Amino acid sequence: MVNRFKLSIFERFYVVPFVAVAIAAVVYAGVGVVTGEPASWTVQLITALGCVMCSHLRFPSGRVSGLPMLGVAVTLLSLARPESEYLLSVSIWAVGLLASQMFVLRSIAVALYAVGISTVGGLVFVTVHNELARAGVWSLLAYTLASGAYFGVALLLEFLRARGRWSLEQTFGLSALSLARVAAVVLLVAVVSTIMSALDTAVIPWLERDSDTRLTPLVILLAATLFLVIGQWTRFRRVNQRLSGVVGAAVDLPWAMEGGLRKALELRAKMVLQASETEVRTQPPEHGEIGSRVRLESGIDEYIVASRRLGALPLGGVEQQALTALAHMASETVRIQNDVDNLERRANSDPLTGLPNYGAFQSALVEANENRSYHSGIAVLFIDLDNFKKLNDSRGHHTGDELLKVVASRLRNSVGVRDFVSRIGGDEFVVILTELQTVAQSKELADTIIGELGAPLTLDGQEFTPVVSAGLAFSGHREIDAQLLVVDADRSMLQVKRSRRQGGPAEGSSVSIASHRSTRTNDIVARAINEDRLTLAFQPIVSIDQGRIWAFEALVRYIDPELGPISPSSLVARAKSLGLMDELTRQIVVKAMDAAEKFYAVEPSIACMTVNLELGQISEDHLGPFIREVARSHPNVSMCIELNERSLRSVTDDLRREAEIMQDAGVIIALDDYGSDDSSVGALVRFPMDILKIDKSLIDDLGDVRQREVIKALQGFGDNLDYTMIVEGIESPDMVDVMVELGVRSAQGYYFGRPQSFRQTMDRIRKFGTAAVIS
Template structure:
């Protein structure tokens, strides 16, 4: 009897996981001890004795009387099932191994059924619950191992022990039971050793990996590592310390509040071991140190890159930001540098003291940050000098407009040391519409322009005393010369983007887009190219070159794919008049009878339409020129533009489909498609970038579309190669 109790206690640490996740369900192998009947009177008395050993072992393991009693009761019920099946089958003469297979299966089925009932309503971390939480291969393996051990013990007790017993009164059965329990204890300690080794290795890996994360990533990484290493069902940060069946340690991540990192396990899982507590403490220490060091590094970086007086980035940070803005801007995006100097700053210091000067600098810094956009970079680069890097620009005009707004905001009156004053600023603006080989040239141009403006004010050229922005004439004239030479020498290139019918998946038109890459300066953005051509009075010459090259390319496209007959080109509204390009457009259309020339007019330009321009548009339509209203919906769109001006194609701007999850956007697109159908307009939706968007457009009744999903703008040679390979197929996977 004592041997049976002791054997159950000894082998209790040997437990196995039979679930799809670590920790649940957890089963023991102490049922092996009931393979040999130790009390001749009744095998069920053995179960009662066995239950005493189970209760003692669970009290040590669980440290909870309630849980120990629950597991003892469930285990005893399962053991009765084991003994009942075993006794019945042995009485029927069934072989030992099949007998123990069925008896062991009955034991674990009853035990796991009780555990699953207790787990009802709980969901595992991989969203499996109930029977789905079990791993049948693992469970089958445990049943087989226990059955084989029980068979071996029975054979040893029945065959080997009688042969060894010299004294008829000797009974070696307890020795066999204790030996088997000792072997299981050794196996349990071996598993514990391997587990500790794996846990230590995982902690070392975490110590290497966690310092690579910062902020929320560090906290989430710590939670995931802790959960995996200690096989917890949940890990959280909270204000209260760990409770029962939980382990945790105080932790502070960076500048955040002090909290507890707490790991917990659900019902049926083993209690955390001391090694688990140490692992959690080690992980928390590593994460805390990583956060502390990162906070100190960030503080040092801010101090090294910040101006102590105003808090703005200093000259070093400005240089890095300028290089980044120059190198990493999209093809069409321009940047500008606004160089600002406070006039009469030394005089203010002399009259009111340095404290007043410092207060003025801080006020200017705050106003600059408030007036600049979220994507713009503001820095103090000298005593009374500031710079603003303007990004996401389309033209010099936009840069000048933004700069004027900033300077006006900074120049508003303020109270300084009890005196009302208005800051007066001199500012130089240098604009770049292409990637600079050396971004420092922007600084030199803007600084030179600012100094010229300041010198001019001192010499009395400006008597208003107001702040002003001067544009770098050096940079502007340089770019003007490049654009003028490109137009005069007919160096402009075109890129072509397909326009498709999404109902039959066919290309039926191309839009011609101007491109120019200067050998020295690199690509010049189309908006800047057009703006320069306008300022140089060369817009009509530029447009003629585009139309001539576009129609020549259209002839080639038509030969390769006869169904493609249309070529669209962007024009300014005023260019359609007879005094500008009206006759040229009509003659171009007649010279290509097999093609359709379509001119795209920006929706915003139709606000200034006149009766004469309407008549010019009708003349173009009679000559075979189609008219498209481009970018409809990009601005304060007017329904009047749709009904008061002759047109054939309505192009819906991509801003109207930037969030197709919004029911309102879908309804707007659907309504515009219906409007176009009723007025016999061909409606084209721009900005289609995915197959999902195509499906939504078809659902809304849209038939024509344009966007990157069907092809980015590519050269004439590339477009011709595409047509040779794929014909007029709209989607070619690239």
């Protein structure tokens, strides 16, 4: 017979003594039948038959699967009343158990082990009950204590076999054992034993009006039938649970594709089959396991394998059918998803180059426009291959196809992972560039891409140098109609082609920027600055150890009625190019300090406002005198200017002196974004400052011990030199806990508050005061 259990080496040795006990019981029963003269052969045989009928019934003892639940058959042993021949009675009872367990467990060795444990428990049961009965203990109490002794011994033996691993986490402990369920089974055995015993010793004699009348064999059969009915009901319930689990899997598995179908299948199989272990693997099921073939990856056959440890009912035909159904559903889910993916790929891709087609490009453009951050710009690069028709006519379409494939491959390799490349038809390609800050950055990336496309290649054994015309349209803000970017880029590309026809450069690829778009945005920014339309948002800077706000950072915002919000980086870039940077900063400083005064009037402990400046703006030729005058005109609040760390790489002695003059005038100087890019240690020691602001890129992986040590070192550096250190980018309470652990005292980030308008900030102060975190 096949062993349907997965046994460890320890378990194989552990079961040997109990197998020996079971064999000894069977032998003793055989000898007793041949040589002995028991008081009632009928009672003993009916007891054995009753065991065959009902001993497969098991009751759960929590999440522990235990052989001791065979013990409901001990009720039959109690009805046999083996006061004088208890050893032979237990042995014959064990024979009935063995016959049943060989059928249920389908393993001679495991059946003998189960019977061995039950025999030891049965001897304990009979001994305890007989002694209590002789002492005149109430029948129900005697059966209860005897049943408790049976289950206690059996559970102890099982606990030893499991080496104490009866916790929910499969570690040493008892949390998986339900004492309430064990007590319920003990009580069930005791009550049934008491009722059946009373029926045979009291009720039947009373009905027959004869004190000597007994129907013990019939009573035993009645008890066995009762348990048989319960057993069939529990079996039906088990099959129904398997079916419900399979039906539930049919609903759940298709939705598990993105989250990991492999793990979902293992968990679902473990739950449906109530298996000890489930695993998807390449090896077929082994000894003590059941399994079914499954295909979770195209062309790769694997197996979903399940097993149960010794002590539970084996995985049988019902479980095998359920597992096969689960494997089939998972395989079909993968096949159907692959078919859908292939259809989508064909519908949204160009068959020649494999690039997304025009339809996919349209969707990607909308996605890039709608889901970019407030600070992020995008650009559309429209590319056309020059003289492509001439190449097709002179060398054949197969040569043109090869050129298109090479161009597609070069485009893929030259863009970033978040950028999007598409062939929209013929010899035209479009690239969506994302996460941009300025027009100059987008132009630099476009020149790099065009340079890659223009590298020589070999077509049909001849060297060929592709020449392309390209138009670039940059957007620094979310567009109302992103399709306008394509129109502008296409128009700029056509200008390049027109220029060539009108005597411009005949050779070499080139990129043209959509000048009318840039001019239009410049006009909007210039008008916003000249007409003082800019607004500010305020983000709190908090003291972690005190849990309060002590400053705000002022951030520029502008929403155009037609174009929508224009990102701060785009505003600054346009202002620089238009020569309006100083005017932009003047407006920000005036509005920020006026707001600071109003915040101070409501909450005097908030007495600092920070604004961002370019390093060169602190000179006497730019905003130095203005900044000092504004600081003096607001004596109640402190003004802090944040200078970007990157700009300090070109610092001069004159600018250092200007910074010292600022400090003498009461202006606080902060070094902003420290830790981004290739920050220099020299900036910390060569430039006068009061606050060091740590860029969020230095805390993007606080699980990395190196980041934690850097933050700790910088905090120590600030403490020693009397700098205030502010860590930016705090987004969760867990990050706050880490900062506290590292000794950081001041922080800024979305966890404490996103940038809000003046009205919203004032409402927060009035309602919550200086509380660092609000719910």
